[in-house]
Amino acid sequence: MEASKPRKNSGFVSYIIRNRMAFFCASVTLVISLLIWWHACAIYQADLLNDQHTQVEVQLAPYGDSLSSIxxxxxxxxxxxGSFVEANPSKEELDENxxxxxxGIYSGSSVxxxxxxxxxSNESYVYPHSCNAAGYCRTFNNLMNDEDPARKAALxxxxxxxxxxxxxxxxxxxxDMAVVARRAIYINGSLWGIAVLSLDFPSMIANSGLTDIGDDFDISLQGLSGQTLFGSNDTLLRSPSVYQVSLPEGNWELAAVPSEGWSASIEGPLGLFQKGGLIISLLLTLLVYIVLSRDIFLKAEVEERTASLRESEGRYRQLFDSNSDPVFLVAEDSRIMDANTVAMELYGYTRDELLEMVACDLSAPSMRDPxxxxxxxxxxNGMQFQWVHITRDGREFPVDINARPMELNGERYILASVRDITANKEAEEAIRKSEKKYRGLFENNISEVVITEMVPDENGRPIDYVFLDVNSSFEKNIGLKAEDVVGKRVTEVYPGIEKRENTLLDLHREVAITGIPVSVEIYSEELNEYFIVNAYRLEENIVVGVSQKITERKLAEIEVRKLNAELEKRVAERTSELEKANKELEAFTYSVSHDLRAPLRAIDGFSRIILEDYVELLDDxxxxxLNVIRTNTQKMDKLITDLLGLSRIGRNKMHLTPVNMNIMVNSVYNDLxxxxxxxxxxxxxxxxPDSYADSSLIKQVWINLISNAIKYSSSRDKSVIDVGAYTEDGMNVYYVKDNGVGFDPKYSHKLFGIFQRLHSEKEFPGTGVGLAIVQRIAKRHGGDVWAESELNNGATFYFSLPIKDGYDVYGE
Known part of the structure; x- marks a missing residue:
């Protein structure tokens, strides 16, 4: 047993020794593969984020283009x-049209x-009337004085x-929330006013499809000032994909990020890649042993990435199809790769049919030249341009195309948003017809019309002008053909005109510099004619002159001036004769005053002597x-005195001074x-109130009116006389009111005539001249006199004097 253990250890050690190179290579391979794997993960993560940004931008593009198109x-x-205002410049035309x-504009737009x-200079025009009452309260001055800095800056x-x-x-x-578009309208180079469109912002957002984008993305729309117009401010802090929404001046920024963030959106593929990289490193290390495992892991990775791409494609399809305008995805070779539902509806093709077509198949036959x-x-660089398309049933219509290049999965494509602009073209055609109509007015105007362009010197000051156009009346009345003057300078057409004064050149130069329209009469030495010329600046250095020959009228005016001079001479002669007659009349008046009144006084005096010295010899x-004789001679003397006074009022010069009316009235009453x-x-x-008047004449007015009030109210138990005044229409109006017998109003027109009396001599004695004197004095002062009354209910007599500072002579 003990002998066997060393053998096993020795075998394992020798196995290691025999394969140490393999282990070393495997170790080196593992380290290198791990380093490569780590670097590949970083690159792959960046690629995934770029792809994700690109896909988000692709998905944002239809919405941004739609919003920009709207x-x-x-x-x-x-x-x-602006064209409408030029066609309807007067207030009456604007009110009517x-x-x-x-x-027409409002009904054709949902925003x-x-x-x-x-x-x-006039009140504002607002449409529609309903729900826009506040718009009527604003004028051009309100806009110019707007307290809001942004609105004022835009204006x-x-x-x-x-x-x-x-x-x-x-x-x-x-x-409501609205986007306000403003445009200044200039007519003939002068500011006419401001045109304003208020675009309903919620409708714009809804029509662009942003409200239907779903929960997969967080959207934010940022305005010109950096303010968030739609969506959340947080979106801008999360490295969003940004799409520029083009405006007439500047851009809005449409930003989006996946709802769960960029990391979450790539977490799956990146995790798979990281795992795959680790597996690949192990596979490279153990390549001899687990070659087959590599295929399994790669297949799993491909399947998961494919599923992720399908899911992303589904989201893209939803955004693509929800656009309100036709949208096409076109390959580099012009093949149509995709189209949304709106495109199918507009052109009348199915999706499969469109995918078999190229872009030029949608163009009208006349536009298919390669x-x-x-x-x-x-x-x-991308383009926005106008084209003509054709539908499946052969209907041709103009379109506005916003096409941008893009790259997907390494392939180049074109994303094109198409808008039907038939209505715009019809409006342009209407404007062209309007221009044709006004061209007709230019050509058929009976006045001579010229359009000129000023020629400046090196300092920019106009020294000459070139004829740009003339109408037929110019050719007919001036005697020069259009081809003889158009394109030429006025100094070429009329040599030496620059050396003379008060010429058409001077007039056009003045209008070009000041911009102020001018209307003057001019004598043309070149044509030996008089003209009345109206000139105005159409735009910078462009001046329009409208002239009309007035030679016959001018000659007639000269003749009239001669006749006027003769007439003035004759008037002076007649005035001299009249002054001589007035002197004779004054002499006659004196004669009447002296020679006629002397016998009357003698009759009165001798009658009085007889009554005093021979009374015992006379019966009753x-x-x-004799008393009747005396009474009538005294009346005759009084009548002559009044008539002479009336005559002197019209001849004698007035001496105007400040008159204290209160003092004068009380003095007159006390004397009476x-x-x-x-x-x-x-x-x-x-x-x-005081007045400036001739004090002696005004005193006579008060004497006559107050004495009449006393006389005609004397039959009352208690006479009531009121003197007052008021101011009206620049006049001081004074009145004397009594509670006397009054008069019948239907005879009031006779009151101020000489010898006109509404009461008998027996009732109220008098000459019938007093009120005529009052009227003449008031008229001489530039005033008037009138009366109001009811029979047996008193009368009120009025006279007026102008309110005027200083000592100017009033009236005649």
């Missing part, structure tokens, strides 16, 4: 709105929330660049007759009450 398609309407135009126009950017500016979603006053194929450019009838009993009169004076 925004691009929607904001393209802003350019159409805006709702029709806006409803447009609100369409607004903010003219610089200033579009005004500065003239391009569409899309902002991050914000909350509208109606409570020389015009964009495949090479797409594979280099004689005394009565000197010889009368004032106990039965209630005289009330309100606070009266």
């Amino acid at each position: 925004i691009g398609h929607s904001t393209s309407h802003l350019e159409g709105m 805006f709702e029709i135009f806006a409803s 447009i929330r609100m369409i607004r126009l903010f003219p610089v 200033q950017e579009t005004i500065r660049t003239g391009r569409t500016v899309v902002s991050d979603p914000c909350e509208l006053q109606e409570g 020389a015009s194929s964009p495949m090479e450019d797409i594979l280099k 009838e004689g005394k009565r007759l 009450m000197t010889n009368q009993n004032s106990n039965n009169i209630e005289f009330n004076v309100s606070d009266l």
Whole structure:
């Protein structure tokens, strides 16, 4: 027994010794294979992550392209709105056509929330009316003074660049979240206003399919300002795959990571690879002994990786098919490798039929020339372009294609998103027709129309201009053919024009520099004609001139000026004659005053002497007759005095001074009450505003009106006279109100005529001239006089004087 143990040990040791190289090689192989395996695991993990990122990007691309297409398609309407405003520049046209135009845009989109126009000078236009009441309250000035920095910056950017500016979603006053797209509208180089589209953000997200992406991914959409618009902020912290969503200005970033993280998504394949690597290392070490085991492990690894790829393909298929636009996966040789359900519905083919086709099979026959194929450019950098496709039933339609190159499993492919733009093309055709119509207006305008481009010097100042276009009226009225002037400078067409002043060249130069439209009359020495020219700047260095010959009118104006000069001379002669007649009238007035009143005073005086000295010789009838004579001569004298006063009011120059109306009224009343009993009169004076007037004339007004009030209310037990004033339409209006007998309003037009009386002489004595004097004085001061009354219920007489600072002469 003891002898056998050494033999066994000796045999095992000799076995080891005999195979020590094998063990050494196996050990070296094991170490090397482990090192290789460790490095391979790191590379494989990176490849898995890259593949996973690529697959996520592929799955994000349809959503990002869809969202970009939705925004691009929607904001393209802003350019159409600019064309619409140019076609309908007046407020009346906008009022009539805006709702029709806006409803066409609104009905064709599921994401447009609100369409607004903010003219610089008018009220805003909003469509639709319902649920957008707040939009009516905002004007262009409200936009310019917006307190929100982001909105104000977006507005200033579009005004500065003239391009569409899309902002991050914000909350509208109606409570919804919307993406606001703004575009400044310029007409003839001047800012007309702002066009604004509000795009419903939830609808955009829903239409792009992001809400249907499922639970396999965590999605985040980041705005221009870095704000998270959709999804979770945490996504951005987990090394997401990012897809750039193109906007008219800038990009949004669509980011995604697997819900369980990148490590979890590659854990299976990486674990298998690690195990396989360890097995391979052992297999290499024990290659002689376990060759067959290697196949088993490799097969298991392939099966598990295949299952994982199938699962990933299923998720990709779900995202691919849920896109709202047709999406194609095209191989490098143009074969269609995949298509979503929307593509099958639009083109009318089954999936199997599409997979047997190449990309050019979907092109219209006129677009199938291989020389015009964009495949090479797409594979280099990607492209967004317009094309014409055809459906299975032969219907051709325009499309917008967004195609990007990508790589899957080492193969190059093209992912193409297609959008039907038939509606856009129809809108463009409508715009082209509109341009044709306005070209017709240009050609058929009866005025001469020229479009010119200014030629600057080395300092950028315009010194000449080139004719770009002229209309037929220019050719007809100016006598120059279009081919003789278009493309030529004005100094070539009219040599020496730059040396003269106030020419068309000067006019165009001024408009080009200032940008301010100008309308002037110009005499053309070259044509010996007068023109009225309207010029405005269409855009930088482009000036439009609209002219019309006015030679006949100008000659007529010159003739009129000659006639006016002759007429002024004749008026001066007539004025001199009138002044001479006025002097004669004044002399006659003096004669009447002196020669006519002297006999009347003699009659009155001798009648008084007879009554005083010979009273005992007269019977009662004689005394009565002499009193009648005296009374009538006194009336005649009073009448002559009033008529002479009325005549002097129209001739004498007024001397205007500040008049304290309260002092004057009280003074007049006290003077009138000197010889009368004032106990039965209630005289009330309100606070009266001062006026600038001729004090003597205004005093006469107060004397006549207050004395009339006293006279016509004398039959009352208690006379009540109110004097007051108020201000209206730049006039101080004064009034005298009494409780007297009044007058019938239907005869009020006779009140201010000479000798017009509404009461008999026996009731109330007077000459019938006093109110005519009042009217003439008020008119001379630039005022007026009127009255209100009811029979037996008192009367109110008004007169007005202008409110005017200083000592200017009022009225005539």
